[in-house]
Amino acid sequence: MTEATAIASFRRVSPAILASARMAMANDIPDTSKSEISLLLKKAAPILGIDGTTYHVLDILLGLSRADDWKGAGRPIVAISNAKLAEYTLRSERTVTRCLRRIVEAGIAAYRDSPTGRRFVYRDNDGTVASGFGLDFTPARVRLAEIRESVENYQRELKASQDARRAVTRLSRAIIDACEAFPEKAISWRSAAEAIIGAVAGRAEQASGLESLHAEVLEYAEYRFQEHNMSCAGDIGVTANINTTPKNLSDSNERTRSNERDIISTDNGSAVEMAYENKPEATAGDMQSRLRQAEKTVGDIQGAVLATVPVGLLQVGCRAAQECVSVEFDGWSDVVGAAEMMRRMIGLSEAAWVDGVGRVGRYAASAILATVLEKSLRDPELIAKPGGYFRAMVDRAVDGSLHLSKSLYGLAESEINTRAR
Template identity: 45%
Template sequence: MALVNGGTMQNQISVATFRRLTPAMVESQRLAMANDIVATTKAEVAITLKKAAPALGIEGTTYHILDILLGLTKADDWKQDRRPLVAISNEKLADYVGRSTRTVARSLKKLVEAGILAYRDSPTGRRFIYRNEVSGDIDRGFGLDFSPARQRIKELQGIADAFSAELKAKQEAKRNVTRLSRAIADLLAVAALEGLRLEEHEAELSVILASAIPNDLKADRLSQLYEAIVAAFGTNEAAAEGEATAAESETSFEEMSGAPDTDVTPYNITTPQNSKKSNERPSPNVDDFKSKKAYGFYKAPEKEHLRKSGATDRTRSSAEPPKAKPSVPPNADGTSPLLSEVSIGLINTATRETQDILGGAFRSWGDLMGRTSELRLLVGLSEAGWRGACSRVGQHLAAAVLVTTAEKALRDPDQLARPAGYFLACIDRAVDGKLALHRSLFGLAQG
């Protein structure tokens, strides 16, 4: 028996006869009929699904559809005595994502087989929801059920954490390969200058870098090669020190064994010179010193060469960093001047839907900025895009624009098909001084 919104009971989740069920789809239907409903929230499930989506193979159009469906669910429908149901037609979803209805149907099937959704089909195939006018609960409804995702929340969190750890390990191994390969190349260059022959190590470096083995194994092999080259340098230095010690010993032995010959008359040939002239140094000619030639002699030779060849200007121009994008200078307290009419209270009043997903209001600006990682996931914004926005307009203004974008995407997903692109466009307008964020927030508060 499965609980349905409004307190009614139903012994099965109906599936239309035209659907060809697979074992994965049957498992999702079984999860949707579970009696031991797992306690969770819409925000927890939404963030977990977006983190686990890459590990589940959900991307592109399927991910876009998942994002829309999550936004259409009500936060109260995720309670244990209710059912998170979405009633939207394939045709409407096709309009939202700009794809055909067949593509939408395949994406929905993929979400069902991934254990996220379950079909709850009506006899006519229509999807609709009737709510109680007083309580707002679903009295009767057919559509797409998120109950499987709710039941698997702990499993999905484990999948997301494992995927994140694996991704970090791969990135770290890739960085190690780059770091070690550069260090080895530098050592080989120094060895060539010192006349140390390390052709075998150089060939091994090429073999390792060209191999198709995983980066973690490649980093281990490069680490061993690096240690071998360092050991070769140590052996070469020890041999050089041994040769120097032997030469010094031989010289000392010759000096100690050779007796002074007192009978030999010293034979010195000297050329008499004028002592006065020999002690005098030629003084530079004043005219020569003032000439360009003499002045050029006292300048640094490498700078003179660069000046003559014209390389100085070229080097300076190539060394100049690219011009940074314009930014909005902050006030003395670190806030943006564009936030003069925006308060945390106004943001709380205007972002009810976002607060329902995140599970609470924003107590302060610090609290808002502490939830930006969750807000980024809600709008699909990359970490690089967030950092770039903060560098251009500051963290406070970027956070305010981000939460406003999330609220607009949740309220009207069909009008905001790409929330991340909208956010970046707002940042550009803020840089140009054309962003009226307070007007958007007042409109959301009144709407």
């Protein structure tokens, strides 16, 4: 028998709401588990346009659903009033109403309204739903395979975008290095690189164009190298006396520290110029001095934040965050690589993320981001605005009052105690 659903007459019905209602009437629905569907919907939140308070409301609703209702002929219906949700999220009832509408229009839940507008669930002795009114998550069960495929495609595209962005930065730096090594070709190479960056909008296309230009650069460098070897034929070999000990340890680390600025976006079409400005050996001047001084400041802040935060502590303390982004924090490259996904999961704007990276460094910002995501996943009621929480932690890091290791040790201890029970 087809399951019936009802939408109250006071609701302003849209095609998306009707589509969710039709999916809620399906009978042939796949089995899943509460933990699987909760994790999947959280990963799909950026795709579905769910963030901020809506994400918080969704997390509460999923937590209130019963595990058995996600299997067999069960109907995962959640009955909770808007007033109670407003109390939990510290928002107004009008805001909660809008959040519920976004969840329904996203196609993962449907309205199941009673004639009186009240929400309640009556169950039989065996626990099955005899009669229920509230938010029905049957559409999420119906779309299980579709949502899973969308999440996989989204993560694949996100990884490809990140790889292309890194390639653009890496190739831009290599071309600038070649411009300084071969001044006679500097103008043409830099102009060609700027043309590629300015004419092509997509990261992948920019990386492909720079790859071709870089191949030409390498070919010319090899030609010059062979020409040099031929001109030196017959010369008496003399062993060079080279002092391999750097005069100053900070000078030897100058190139490594410059990598902190790799995260800066090149959307303004000047990736090549930025790579040139970030290069430590660039022409000295007042602006360059200020940039280097700012870099040292960021490096000092990042060093202070991560001094007692090994990556193993992040791995143990942020288990939920790793499951949510499907990345194991085996190394710092994994933490940084998952930053874009974590940023979207907590609803943090790209501008706020770039600002945080510019203030505390890429690795420290990624560690803070993972900690904020972990806390928001464990207890959504504790952090009403994860994006604001991230910015506040960055401010504390700049002030020197952030003790990130204490937070992570607390999360790790809580995780260990939970598993021991």
